[in-house]
Amino acid sequence: MAARSENMDCLAKLLNAGCNPFYCNGLGQHSLDLALRENVKQAINTAIQQWQNQVPAAQLQTFIN
Numbered sequence: 001m002a003a004r005s006e007n008m009d010c011l012a013k014l015l016n017a018g019c020n021p022f023y024c025n026g027l028g029q030h031s032l033d034l035a036l037r038e039n040v041k042q043a044i045n046t047a048i049q050q051w052q053n054q055v056p057a058a059q060l061q062t063f064i065n
Contacts, residue, residue: 003044004034011044021047
């Protein structure tokens with residue numbers, strides 16, 4: 001929802017609090033699918049890269065829908 005609203009403050013707070021950037025809603029849409037503006041997509045991509053760098057690959061698979 002934060003990706004769709006394009007509220008960068010809200011999105012940043014959620015991602016910094018550890019919200020899953022791989023989250024998929026009930027319609028099968030990922031946050032990147034919902035993001036319309038480039039800066040929102042970049043913030044989500046940065047969070048994804050940070051998760052991939054910090055979380056072991058085997059454990060990472062449990063977060064990806």
